[in-house]
Amino acid sequence: MNTHSKTRALAIIKTWGTLMGFLLLLIVFSTLRPDVFPSGRNMRNIIEQVATLAIVASGVTVVMITGDFDLSVGAIASLVGVVAALLMKSGMSTLMSILLALALGTSAGLLNGLIIAYGGLSAFVGTLATMTAYGGVALLISKGTTIFALPENFKVLGQGSLSLLPVSVLIMAFTVFVVYLLLEQTTYGRRLYAIGGNEEASFLSGIRTRQVRLIAFGVSGFFASLGGIVLTSRLFSAHPQAGSPFMLNAAAAVFLGMTSFREGEANIMGTLLGVFIIGVMGNGLNILGINTYVQSILTGAIIIFAVLLSSIAKKRQK
Amino acid sequence: MNTGEVLRIEGLKKQYPGVQALKDVDISFSGGEVHGLVGENGAGKSTLIKILAGIVKADEGVFRFDGKESTISSSKDATRHGLSFIHQELNLVNYFNAMENIFLGHTYPRHYGPLVDWKKLREQTRTICDSLSIDLPLEKPVSHLSAVQRAMVAIARAFAVNGRIYFMDEPATALTDVEKEKLFNVIQSLKEQGKTVVYVTHNLDDILRITDRITVMRDGQVVKHSRTSTMTKDSLISAMIGKNLASAFPPKTGTIGKPLMSVENLSNSLLRDISFTLHSGEILGIGGLVGSGRTELLETLFGVRSVTTGTILLDGTPYRPGSPGEAISSGVVLVPEERRKGGLVLSRSINENITLMSLPEVSRFGFLRHTHLRRKALEAGRSVRLKASDYEHHVDTLSGGNQQKVVFAKTVMRIPKVLMLDEPSKGVDVGARFEIYSIIRDLASHGAAIIVVSSDFNEVLGLADRILFIREGGMTSIHDNEGIDQEQYLHYCYGRTHA
Ligand SMILES: Nc1ncnc2c1ncn2[C@@H]1O[C@H](COP(=O)(O)OP(=O)(O)OP(=O)(O)O)[C@@H](O)[C@H]1O
């Protein structure tokens, strides 16, 4: 290959490699289990399974653009689920309970932002601490048990559907759309990406960098809460640790997303792709009957592979 | 001593997306010479140097070291051939100290097997600093050093290995004359040792003074090559930009108007009792040595540093900005000293960088108006003669001088009341520099007030209506810019009020 077409090929791998990997994954699972995997029912199943993760990860994307990190989303999702469940059981209307719980979760996110952007703690340490604290609150108020017997009308968010479309998937689509607008179409999005690229230059350009970061944590808190509500509705019960897997999976999805479409920057389409890779891996390996421990190992390996591939392509391109 | 040809490059080509940065370049360097490499912004000088450093891969080209053909595919290869570099853009690791930065990528001295011998490292660093006669704080992270000190670290880095050919890409833009002289002394002694120095700059006086031969590049090609003794500044300029330039500075237009900003007894941790009045239409130069508080004064007026005592009136109302954001909304704007540190978001597009300060103007209800934004950015870019193939490209794909124009375009787009410029023409070629000066003059004639800080006193003398001299954070004198010559200027910088 001459240098030109080689550079072109590397550029393609760099931007589309992860997407191609995803398609490959679909093909492999479809060939191995042509009867089960590609069926309409299974596809719907996958989408429903990933909806909550997609909602949470969309929020985490916003935080990670500025180079911050949010480990507390899992704890916030759990806490919000527990609070909503307790409020509903106390006789409050379903809608009111949900709204209050969302407000609480958003405030938890803003508190993260306050501690990190204004208090100067690193995002990692800050959200590690709040994660522990929020998780503790969830355990405390639920007394460590699962809360059942929620009002019937609460089911609609996680299990209902609007004609053919599951409500949870609609919420996911709405979330992705809103975050897309926020990141790509608003001045706020420009400020976020600018801070992620060079915080000092952004500050000298008049951007209130601390405020922007604070809001990002609020957004992340809000979507973690929304994810928590949908999850609680889907399981139709609230468990004080139900949201725990979000912490790592959301971060993994954003990291996978950073390898595609935009080099090295968190972006919403990339995150969505990351979420689907994680979802398809889990589903496909389950169908193949592979042990869950091995599944974890494979998922880890895939993430490393994807990130390596794109960084090698980036280096070679020089 | 080898005074013959030490390196010959033939048929060098490099294509970037959208630009042919180098088209078939032939060039050769000899031992014991200082070789000047000049050309407009984007001519391909830095690309050539980055290829030799093994940072960028050439598409085609042959390298002959002492007549023997060889390849360069990594920085190791470059070191093996005795090539040593000062790159145009500072690439320092911010949280490393000077020593660590100087030896970055070179071998650290070791003892007890693999352990770094810190004592020896410090000694070796001292030796390098002594040979350059500079004094650097060795233990502080370089992010805490001043712009000059950071530039000196980058220079010292080139001397951590014993090279044969030294490539210096705009090494002196952040230096004052004092440090620059030191650098020139070092260059002279390298030359006497039979080594080669390739020197890139837009300062034509320097080029004519220190080089033996000059190669002029334009649009990725060598357009002229001759002995320095046969060239004049004018012939150099016309070779560079393809036409003649009547004078370096555009003539004054407009008149000085009413007071716009008045500063009274301004003090903080770095400044003492500064007072002056800035009028609309006026260009005020700030004279002083590096470290005298020039940058700090601008930063204070821009809200980066806080004011302890003193008052500032802007348009007759009290002005005390708590952050750059507040300063900008009051119409006070700064072009910061180090563009890559404070001026640009390198990983974002040209469009985004130019509009970063003016987001409310290119949006409605917080939503971007993309078409409007692109048009505005293009207008601002054109007004500073930005050379870019596509405004959607990242800023770091631009040549150094064009990056500076992006910073300038960004501030011009705000149509500022008070525009403060810290080293505005750093790395900008003569032609474009003239354009930038014209824009400054134009802004002033439309009623803006301008404050200029520059280490190049010709720039201050060429632009300013008045010059305020400061020393160790205190102001020493303020003069109308009439009949001040170089020597007097320096006197004033040292705090003498009469020449
Ligand atoms: N990484 C890159 N990607 C795309 N284009 C690039 C890249 N680096 C440089 N270029 C382009 O190559 C051309 C030559 O750039 P180069 O940096 O060599 O110019 P220069 O002569 O050093 O200019 P200056 O005097 O401004 O430093 C420019 O048009 C520039 O935009």
Ligand SMILES: [Mg+2]
């Ligand atoms: Mg250059």
